[in-house]
Amino acid sequence: MTQITPQPGIMDIALYVSGESRLPGRSDVLKLSSNENPLGSSDKARAAYVAAAGDLHRYPNTDHAPLRRAIGEVHGLDPDRIICGVGSDEVLQFVVQAFAGTGDEVITTEHGFSMYPILARMVGAVPVTVPEADRRIDVDAILAAVTDRTRIVFIANPANPTGTMLTPDEVQRLAGGLPSSVLLVHDGAYTEFAAGADGGAGLVDRHPNVVMTRTFSKIHGLGGLRIGWGYAARDIIDVLNRIRQPFNLSNAQMAAAEAAVRDTAFRDRCADLNARMRDRMRNSLIQMGIGCDESFANFVLARFADPAEAEAADAALRDDGILVRRVAGYGLPAALRITVGDEQGVTRVLETLGRFMADRRGA
Numbered sequence: 001m002t003q004i005t006p007q008p009g010i011m012d013i014a015l016y017v018s019g020e021s022r023l024p025g026r027s028d029v030l031k032l033s034s035n036e037n038p039l040g041s042s043d044k045a046r047a048a049y050v051a052a053a054g055d056l057h058r059y060p061n062t063d064h065a066p067l068r069r070a071i072g073e074v075h076g077l078d079p080d081r082i083i084c085g086v087g088s089d090e091v092l093q094f095v096v097q098a099f100a101g102t103g104d105e106v107i108t109t110e111h112g113f114s115m116y117p118i119l120a121r122m123v124g125a126v127p128v129t130v131p132e133a134d135r136r137i138d139v140d141a142i143l144a145a146v147t148d149r150t151r152i153v154f155i156a157n158p159a160n161p162t163g164t165m166l167t168p169d170e171v172q173r174l175a176g177g178l179p180s181s182v183l184l185v186h187d188g189a190y191t192e193f194a195a196g197a198d199g200g201a202g203l204v205d206r207h208p209n210v211v212m213t214r215t216f217s218k219i220h221g222l223g224g225l226r227i228g229w230g231y232a233a234r235d236i237i238d239v240l241n242r243i244r245q246p247f248n249l250s251n252a253q254m255a256a257a258e259a260a261v262r263d264t265a266f267r268d269r270c271a272d273l274n275a276r277m278r279d280r281m282r283n284s285l286i287q288m289g290i291g292c293d294e295s296f297a298n299f300v301l302a303r304f305a306d307p308a309e310a311e312a313a314d315a316a317l318r319d320d321g322i323l324v325r326r327v328a329g330y331g332l333p334a335a336l337r338i339t340v341g342d343e344q345g346v347t348r349v350l351e352t353l354g355r356f357m358a359d360r361r362g363a
């Protein structure tokens with residue numbers, strides 16, 4: 001046993017913490033801790049999933065061609081430059097495995113998604129965390145952190161858990177300012193919630209060293225299905241496909257995802273509801289005296305006076321059966337990330353927080 005040692009970096013990995021889903025003794029839990037879709041998923045996706053049950057004995061196709069074709073048609077992209085994975089997490093893992101190794105540097109940002117440093121350490125690379133500017137990614141700080149050992153830069157845009165977003169000009173300046181030997185990963189998990197955003201597709205078309213990742217977990221409400229995709233220059237996709245397991249996606253996954261991506265009416269309905277409820281959340285929080293940046297995603301970051309107040313607010317929400325996300329692990333100890341729910345869900349959160357803040361301010 002003592003002779004069996006893991007690869008460098010692996011024991012430095014802090015396990016990913018997912019949003020809580022249960023409150024003991026409560027049956028009316030409102031889960032707003034994992035940025036799930038309050039409308040569930042498309043009826044068409046569920047029907048396709050059920051229909052796929054007839055084919056459980058069949059191996060899936062290895063090239064994902066029908067799904068890639070559907071994604072390509074809906075998003076106006078070349079299917080030959082698309083790769084699909086077990087969540088976008090798997091696509092991000094392919095990128096790290098293929099392009100970084102022991103001692104290489106992988107740049108992430110102060111409040112960046114916690115999977116990025118986990119993936120870097122998985123291959124023995126060193127995560128380098130650069131500061132943000134008031135919870136926004138700072139392009140100059142990233143460019144200043146690049147060294148000759150930098151292999152990959154990760155940004156989520158919109159970002160999680162801050163919800164903030166860079167302008168197209170800022171992203172362009174980042175892509176243009178990186179050495180051509182550094183890969184920029186533009187994680188577009190929340191793209192569909194940001195009106196007019198293309199997720200980085202245009203950037204990929206202009207720069208051979210950019211990868212866009214997207215997911216079915218957020219607007220399509222298929223987090224439980226585990227499916228995501230990436231888009232990049234053909235030679236990069238060719239590299240990633242070499243380390244992808246041929247049968248990484250099941251028939252049922254691909255069938256449901258294909259139906260989901262084609263159900264643009266459901267997608268648009270989810271985006272509309274989210275935009276309305278997100279505005280309502282932010283305006284109400286600000287009125288209560290809770291800080292809240294403009295969010296471009298399906299959650300808001302509620303900022304309290306200090307970590308103790310955030311903890312007390314979390315306790316008050318839990319008392320009312322509402323689960324949100326503590327984000328101290330993301331360098332935001334005075335904040336809570338709250339997924340935007342449906343009309344009823346948002347009302348419930350705002351009632352609890354309204355009462356909580358009235359009590360605090362009255363005390």
Ligand SMILES: *Cc1c(COP(=O)(O)O)cnc(C)c1O
Nearest residue numbers: 087088089113160189215217228
């Ligand atoms: C939710 C999320 C993803 C999506 O992960 P999946 O593996 O596709 O479920 C990717 N990046 C960020 C920043 C996220 O918040």
